[in-house]
Amino acid sequence: MANKKIRINQPVIDEAEVEEVSKLLRTGMLTTWHGSGEKAGEFERRFASYVGVEYAIAVNSGTAALHAALAACGIGYGDDVIVPAMTFVATANVVLIQGARPVFVDVAPETLCMDPEKFQNAITENTKAVIPVHVYGCPAEMDAIMDIAEDKGLIVIEDAAQAHGAIYKGRKAGSIGHIGCFSFFASKNMTTGEGGMITTNDAEYARRCRLFRTHGQEEAHMAVMPGLNYRMTEFEAAIGIVQLSKLDRLNDIRTRNANILGGYLKGIPAIVTPTFPFYIKPSHYVYTIRVKGGLKKSRDALQKYLVENGIEAAVYWPNPVHLHPLYMGLYGYQRGSLPVSEEASDEVLSLPVHPKVSDEDLRYMAEKIREFFSSDF
Numbered sequence: 001m002a003n004k005k006i007r008i009n010q011p012v013i014d015e016a017e018v019e020e021v022s023k024l025l026r027t028g029m030l031t032t033w034h035g036s037g038e039k040a041g042e043f044e045r046r047f048a049s050y051v052g053v054e055y056a057i058a059v060n061s062g063t064a065a066l067h068a069a070l071a072a073c074g075i076g077y078g079d080d081v082i083v084p085a086m087t088f089v090a091t092a093n094v095v096l097i098q099g100a101r102p103v104f105v106d107v108a109p110e111t112l113c114m115d116p117e118k119f120q121n122a123i124t125e126n127t128k129a130v131i132p133v134h135v136y137g138c139p140a141e142m143d144a145i146m147d148i149a150e151d152k153g154l155i156v157i158e159d160a161a162q163a164h165g166a167i168y169k170g171r172k173a174g175s176i177g178h179i180g181c182f183s184f185f186a187s188k189n190m191t192t193g194e195g196g197m198i199t200t201n202d203a204e205y206a207r208r209c210r211l212f213r214t215h216g217q218e219e220a221h222m223a224v225m226p227g228l229n230y231r232m233t234e235f236e237a238a239i240g241i242v243q244l245s246k247l248d249r250l251n252d253i254r255t256r257n258a259n260i261l262g263g264y265l266k267g268i269p270a271i272v273t274p275t276f277p278f279y280i281k282p283s284h285y286v287y288t289i290r291v292k293g294g295l296k297k298s299r300d301a302l303q304k305y306l307v308e309n310g311i312e313a314a315v316y317w318p319n320p321v322h323l324h325p326l327y328m329g330l331y332g333y334q335r336g337s338l339p340v341s342e343e344a345s346d347e348v349l350s351l352p353v354h355p356k357v358s359d360e361d362l363r364y365m366a367e368k369i370r371e372f373f374s375s376d377f
């Protein structure tokens with residue numbers, strides 16, 4: 001087992017993707033000025049239909065998706081946007097870049113997704129929007145969030161960067177809020193290398209997202225609003241179409257792997273395995289355990305042990321976003337401001353359950369974790 005290497009994430013790229021990209025490259029039509037070329041347009045239609053929304057807009061990253069969504073909603077100077085602290089920094093940075101202020105709130109201890117009550121308590125007259133994040137592929141408590149948001153007239157932008165195909169009460173992640181944003185970064189459940197998608201049922205938001213991704217141009221060289229170059233290339237879209245066709249099958253393998261690993265890890269007192277409400281079908285982006293505090297053998301030591309043994313266990317995220325130097329400096333957040341997120345950041349450890357993880361890998365991971373806790377390191 002000495003040379004074993006189990007990566008935390010690994011894309012599943014087959015001959016079909018290679019063929020589609022080769023065909024596309026031979027056409028010579030690599031991209032378009034507007035971003036809805038033949039392949040990107042087809043990818044958008046298929047993705048919209050998969051998620052169950054009217055419109056999908058392909059962009060070149062999940063960050064671009066979030067940024068365009070905020071711009072399309074008219075979020076800017078003087079506005080507050082509520083963001084959970086337990087997320088990748090992109091969720092907050094796009095708010096700041098738009099000139100608005102991210103207001104961080106704590107998460108629910110079971111799912112590590114935004115706590116609806118904390119969201120409600122953070123609303124002020126400046127609040128314009130909220131970005132619930134579907135952490136590790138588990139959808140946030142969307143019914144409660146939508147009720148509060150509708151009551152206060154707030155826009156809900158789902159950060160579904162980790163939640164392709166995840167289901168909340170029969171609805172797909174990205175179809176519940178006013179806008180949904182996905183990432184197709186190479187680590188994700190489906191990938192285009194870099195890439196992203198915006199989903200919505202609102203024709204005007206869709207129109208403005210399309211404009212924003214191509215410098216606000218309605219026709220070539222006719223800008224009607226500000227924007228950037230956030231277009232997806234045709235070859236990325238060609239990969240995305242194939243990846244989407246495999247998504248449900250690959251997500252089923254993730255679910256199976258997560259269930260098997262959960263079974264193997266039962267009964268280790270120091271760790272808590274993830275559980276989900278019965279009405280949620282997560283996409284199992286990663287399998288995140290918690291190494292409970294107060295132990296001599298901490299999360300960091302376990303991570304080191306696993307990495308030394310060829311298991312790329314990872315911490316998402318070692319710092320909740322309010323404790324990044326940027327946000328501590330800007331708004332004066334301190335340790336202690338959002339205790340659930342802070343405790344989680346000290347305890348979480350993500351293990352791989354992607355489709356390339358074999359049954360033997362799952363057994364090996366569990367064996368190494370048990371070994372760690374039963375010996376004197």
Ligand SMILES: Cc1ncc(COP(=O)(O)O)c(C=O)c1O
Nearest residue numbers: 061062063088090161183184185
């Ligand atoms: C929760 C979350 N939001 C946003 C992003 C940003 O996506 P991208 O890396 O495609 O810009 C990521 C990507 O890792 C993410 O995990």
